[in-house]
Amino acid sequence: MALHLGVKQKQNLQLSLKMWLPLLQAPIQDLEAIFKEYSYENPFLECKSSFESDFGTTSGGSYSSDGEFDKRHFIENMSLYEESLYDFVDNQIYGHLFPTPNSQKVAREILFYINNEGYFEGDVEAIAIKCGVTNEFVQSVRKRFAYLEPSGIGAVDLEESFLFQLSQLDIDEELNQFTNKLIINLKNIDKYYKHHRFEEAKDLIHRFNSPPAVAYLSEQPYIIPDFFVEIGDDINIKINNSYYPDIVVTDPFKTKSVELKEKLKEARDLVNLLDLRKATLYKLILIIVEKQIGFFVGSELKPLTMATVADELGFEESTISRAVSNKYIKCERGVYSLKSFFTNQVSKNLSSSEIKNFMKNLIENEDKENPLTDEDIIELVMKRYNMSMVRRTITKYRKLLDIPSSKERKKVYKINS
Secondary structure, three states: OHHHHHHHHHHHHHHHHHHHHHHHHOOHHHHHHHHHHHHHHOOOEEEEOOOOOOOHHHHOOEEOOOOOEEHHHHHHHHHOOOOOHHHHHHOOOOOOOOOOHHHHHHHHHHHHOEOOOOOEOOOHHHHHHHHOOOHHHHHHHHHHHHHOOOOOOOOOOHHHHHHHHHHOOOOOHHHHHHHHHHHHOHHHHHHHOOOOOHHHHHHHHHOOOOOOOHHHHHOOOOOOOOEEEEEOOOEEEEEOHHHOOEEEEOOOOOOOOHHHHHHHHHHHHHHHHHHHHHHHHHHHHHHHHHHOHHHHOOOOOOOEOHHHHHHHHOOOHHHHHHHHOOOEEEEOOEEEEHHHHOEOEEEOOEEHHHHHHHHHHHHHOOOOOOOOOHHHHHHHHHHHHOOOOOHHHHHHHHHHOOOOOHHHHHHHHHHHO
């Protein structure tokens, strides 16, 4: 009897976890649809829409002059939402390309270091150490991103992105090899103009995504914040209740059968799991705000890893990764994804984000007649932060910021003058 009870408890725990993780990962605007679906399958669960909010128009809806909530505007805002780049790629990490837990773990770690343009900016060796694999294995997993969408995602630069995109095309071998050659020699492409397939190859390259995630840059989705953060004498964090459905558990049948009792328990578990989602995200955001408090009062982001936050909350790092997926907060500086608050450490208390912002400001205010070279920039960075750094890192950051070289900028300045 005791053994049977233990098995039953384990099954119930597994069922709760099966419902819990997708619920934690789900975007806030999907919650109502998720619980509506559960209510269709569970006679004890009733799901009602909730349009109440302490924040009025900042929460995604609006109010008319007589104080009534404008549901039409609320629904229109919901319909504008689109899946983020991160989640779109994450949903492709399975199957024959990433068949093992190790390959999926490495792929998601790589994804974490893909920037908004779709380029990989992580450290292969650091990922290998973290995942307990070789550098070669990390690179082999990254190369498999060539077969994901958007085409070119996960490449380290424009050239590799074009090669990734070329590998997806069904073209004859001669055109494939010649296009490959043009991509490798993009700076001197004109010297191949006499080749009989030059126009074909050039036309293919013109159709490639540049940068690979350009579709996600051109049309930003309507973003619904999960929480609102206000910094005053205290840290004030408020949940966006407008998109949380009201869940009611009823028992009109005065349940007696075992099957119905299971459904009743499932309904109660779902209510508890929705509350747990709120509590977990609240704690997560509180830790992020405390760790990055400088950012919220106008400074730069500090180095912060998901492992650090996972340790403080007592969760696996993979759970934190799910929790930050497609979640946003609104503060005085704007709307930010939770993922953006995790940034690489360059040195103690210095993040790559801070260096990039410093570089961006330098270039925005540079002398148009004599633009800063990468050598100039690295000297200013090392002087500013009192640290050592190699030029290729600065060049890499400049490219990730989509800033042309000093020679190219000088040409642009002359054209625009």
